[in-house]
Amino acid sequence: MVPLRIDLYSDTQTRPTPAMRAAMAEAPVGDEQHGEDPSVNALIARMCALTGKEAAVFLPSGTMCNEIALLVHCRPGDEVLADRSSHIIHYEGGAPGALAGVMVQPLDGVRGVFEAAQVKAAIRPDSRYFPRTRLLAVEQTANLGGGTVWPLATLQAVAAAARAAGLATHMDGARLMNAVVKSGTPADDFAAPFDTVWIDFTKGLGAPLGAVLCGSAALIEQAWRWKQRLGGALRQAGMCAAGCLFALDHHVARLAEDHANAAALAAGIARLAGVTVEPQETNLVFFDVAGTGRGAQAVADAARAEGLRLTVMGETRMRACTHLDVTAAMIPEALAILGRAVRA
Numbered sequence: 001m002v003p004l005r006i007d008l009y010s011d012t013q014t015r016p017t018p019a020m021r022a023a024m025a026e027a028p029v030g031d032e033q034h035g036e037d038p039s040v041n042a043l044i045a046r047m048c049a050l051t052g053k054e055a056a057v058f059l060p061s062g063t064m065c066n067e068i069a070l071l072v073h074c075r076p077g078d079e080v081l082a083d084r085s086s087h088i089i090h091y092e093g094g095a096p097g098a099l100a101g102v103m104v105q106p107l108d109g110v111r112g113v114f115e116a117a118q119v120k121a122a123i124r125p126d127s128r129y130f131p132r133t134r135l136l137a138v139e140q141t142a143n144l145g146g147g148t149v150w151p152l153a154t155l156q157a158v159a160a161a162a163r164a165a166g167l168a169t170h171m172d173g174a175r176l177m178n179a180v181v182k183s184g185t186p187a188d189d190f191a192a193p194f195d196t197v198w199i200d201f202t203k204g205l206g207a208p209l210g211a212v213l214c215g216s217a218a219l220i221e222q223a224w225r226w227k228q229r230l231g232g233a234l235r236q237a238g239m240c241a242a243g244c245l246f247a248l249d250h251h252v253a254r255l256a257e258d259h260a261n262a263a264a265l266a267a268g269i270a271r272l273a274g275v276t277v278e279p280q281e282t283n284l285v286f287f288d289v290a291g292t293g294r295g296a297q298a299v300a301d302a303a304r305a306e307g308l309r310l311t312v313m314g315e316t317r318m319r320a321c322t323h324l325d326v327t328a329a330m331i332p333e334a335l336a337i338l339g340r341a342v343r344a
């Protein structure tokens with residue numbers, strides 16, 4: 001197989017930089033389960049300040065943040081409202097059903113973003129016939145929606161509609177910092193209407209492991225019990241937390257480069273005959289190759305044969321993702337390879 005030279009598959013593909021590895025190697029550590037790891041504690045303090053929440057818990061992954069949030073907010077048989085494209089529906093192995101015992105009612109948003117009126121319409125009346133609608137969940141940015149940034153006013157409106165009916169609110173902020181850098185809106189403003197919020201350190205922030213779930217002290221205390229039950233309590237996790245702290249210090253502002261690279265990529269893809277590009281806002285570029293007469297898998301295979309990796313999202317829908325390990329100089333080459341792949 002031709003060596004992989006340009007990996008636009010996902011921002012999860014980033015490798016820790018030498019400087020990040022050095023910070024990790026030197027991290028002071030202790031027993032995380034007992035609250036005695038100084039690096040984890042420092043990360044938690046940073047995340048509380050960043051999101052404006054009272055408490056936080058370090059977890060191995062974003063998926064565990066989402067699932068623990070469902071477990072904390074809901075009882076079995078409850079219903080969660082989320083966009084049809086959401087990660088909890090598609091990529092968590094059915095865990096909302098398997099672990100929390102909840103149902104997810106999919107809302108039909110536009111590019112992953114829905115409106116308050118849709119939330120109001122979806123909330124079920126209090127009746128013994130219906131599941132209890134209990135939680136509203138949103139993704140900032142909306143991944144399968146196209147890396148879409150929810151406008152602050154829309155987030156506030158959907159959360160207000162949920163609260164008015166007694167629902168709890170949760171933000172999957174896997175790429176919250178992309179939204180912050182793109183919009184200039186501070187993370188705590190986006191997070192304010194939500195009871196729980198988390199960010200992922202393994203996406204554009206470039207750390208090898210870790211996500212932090214934030215909320216009130218009472219909610220995070222419950223989250224900690226689930227973390228223990230699920231086997232997520234850690235020991236000298238400070239080595240990983242140090243990578244996350246390094247990312248907060250050095251890898252947030254540079255997300256703007258990923259967005260600029262994605263914009264250049266989107267503009268170039270739009271010029272390819274038979275290819276249509278969805279609106280690009282952050283580091284994700286979705287496009288459709290239907291007009292080329294080729295399928296997404298065939299295009300992906302042809303690109304991979306030249307050292308470029310892309311994601312197949314459907315029969316003809318594809319995704320390219322920019323991140324820490326993608327340089328501006330790679331974009332013209334990626335476009336040249338993709339141009340050949342769609343014609344092959």
Ligand SMILES: *Cc1c(COP(=O)(O)O)cnc(C)c1O
Pocket residue numbers: 060061062063064066087088139141143172174175200202211
């Ligand atoms: C990646 C992702 C997750 C899951 O995070 P992991 O750290 O990979 O478990 C959840 N939600 C969204 C929107 C994501 O993109």
